[in-house]
Amino acid sequence: MSDNMQFSLFDSDDEPAPAKKKKTARKKRAASSSDDALSITELTRQIKSTVETGFPSVWVAGEITDIARPRSGHLYFTLKDDHAQIRGVMWRSVAERLPFELDDGQSVLCMGNVEVYAARGSYQIVVRKCQPQGMGALQIAFAQLQAKLDAEGLFDPDRKRLLPRVPRKIAIVTSPTGAAIQDFLQAAAQRHAGVEIVLIPASVQGPGSVESIIDGMRAAHRLQPRPDVLIVSRGGGSLEDLWSFNEEALVRAIAASRIPTVSAVGHEIDVTLADLVADVRAITPTDAASRVLPDRDAMAAALDNLRLRMTTGLFRRIESDRMRLQSWESRPVFQNPFELVHDRSREIDDWDERGLTAIRRRLEVAQARLATVAAAQSALSPLAVLARGYSVTQNEKGEVVRSADDIQIGDQLRTRVSSGEIRSTVTHTE
Structure with missing residues (x-):
């Protein structure tokens, strides 16, 4: 049994002597005459008073079975161990605040009041607090929500978008007083100075932080021109400190973002659901700056390399064209351009003479054939x-x-x- 369990047992030996005598006398009277028989309602009322007075608040360890979830939002289940069981109920107001989802087969520690349900003559524990045995409640909630969203494909690598190589505008949603924004700005200044960074203040821990971060993301989408990258960030902390970045509403908001997103939450060992759903996960705010912004020195070196390659290529092209021009210059057509014209004129004259000769020959042949045909026709003419x-x-x-x-x-x-x-x-x- 847990050290936190508070268990009290009502013992009749602890009653004052008069009470013992009175009860003994009552038993004797009940046993001596049927006229003193109790009604079911009275007996149940006495049992209810005795049980609820003797067990005002207890911790009970057991395994959840036969859980039911009616539309009212209440939870009804059975807590059992190897030898006994007790019915349990968790009202909606408590169930809604539970950070993980109860399910059959879970081993839990429940704290609540033992009550007698007079309508059925049964007793039950009304659970006010519940925590898992083994894994913590937040760890179970994390695993359950991760499995649910993963089944929907929100963590699928195929849906993740590439970040622009050189962004012109970056929006970062984080606490304006936290270390995360300072680390990011310091790293950004060292890498690339020609970018606009818009800080959208938000609460990143505690009640209302999820709504604050989502509102910040909406504000980023309203900026004109729209940012090229949206960063959601905060420094490290415990699982409880970072829990806002595991809430389903925030994870779905990141998945629905129309701007490529970067999650920079905690340190390298801290992994949140926001990290899994974002297009890019940065292990720290400083790492986010290195992933989003190009390295100024590396860009300068790359530009120098491109300039050298372009210059070399241009000189090679000029030399190649110069050699080609020299080759053309040495050709006869450029040495004596009219020679080609004269040659072509002579060829035209030759073709003209040959054409006229051919025409004359064709005419002579045609005339001879015509004379022959005319003679033949004349001989046959009437x-x-x-x-x-x-x-x-x-x-x-x-x-x-x-x-x-x-x-x-x-x-x-x-x-x-x-x-x-x-x-x-x-x-x-x-």
């Missing part, structure tokens, strides 16, 4: 036949007269000869 003394006679319809039987006396005829046409009238036929 006019050539007429030229040899023949004629062609046609009637009025234009039909060729091939026989004397084709005409009648009085028909009008046309006779075609080589040099004209003769019209005649048929007077007789043979």
Whole structure:
């Protein structure tokens, strides 16, 4: 049993003598006559008075089983050990302040009043305080919330964003009087002076600190222009001191931030849920400055290196172009540029002469072929036949007269000869 447990046991031997005699007499009277029998209500009332008076406040160790969570917010459960059990109830006002979530199988220490529930004739402990055995309450709450948010993917590395290499504006939400802001500003001044740092004051410990930090983050989102990086920071401390950075509301606010976030809480050994959900975790406020801001000396060295590389590259390019120009300058076209024009003119004249010769040859061949075709057509032409003394006679319809039987006396005829046409009238036929 815990050293903190306060356990008192009502013992009848501690009663005053008159009370003992009175009770003994009552027992004798109850046993001697059925007329003195107690009602269930009276018996329960006496038991309730005896139990609640004898156990005003006790610590009880046991294992949680059969836990029930009705919509009222109260918790009902059973506390048991290897040989006995007792019903327990935790009212909503107490359950809401519990830093961890009760579950079946947990070993806990509960402090409260033992009461008799008259309606069922049973007794129970009304728990006012509860703490786990083994792990502390805050450690259990941390593990439970971490598992819940991890299952939702809030700690997934794929959702984390990269910080800008050279931020122009940084917002830091922290206590204005704490060591965290001093460490950050000192480190920032040594690394990079050309950045705007906006301090948003917030309470980082105790009641109202979670709302204060969330309000500070909202204020950072309203800044114009919007900061490139948002830092949530405070110095080291115990788990209780840093607990604001393990609250679910703050962790979800960091996850929902539209600005890349850095969590710089505590020291290297301190890990909060804010560290796990932020885009970048810095182990100290000084480390946050080194992660967010570029090193001034390193940047100067990098710029010098770039300047050297650019200068070297530029001179190499100039030398390469100079050699290329010299190569072009030595070519004949640049030595005697009109020579190429003259050569091309001579080629054009040659092509012109060759074209005219080809055209003349084609014309001669075409003329020869045309003469041949004309001679052939002339030989076959009817006019050539007429030229040899023949004629062609046609009637009025234009039909060729091939026989004397084709005409009648009085028909009008046309006779075609080589040099004209003769019209005649048929007077007789043979």
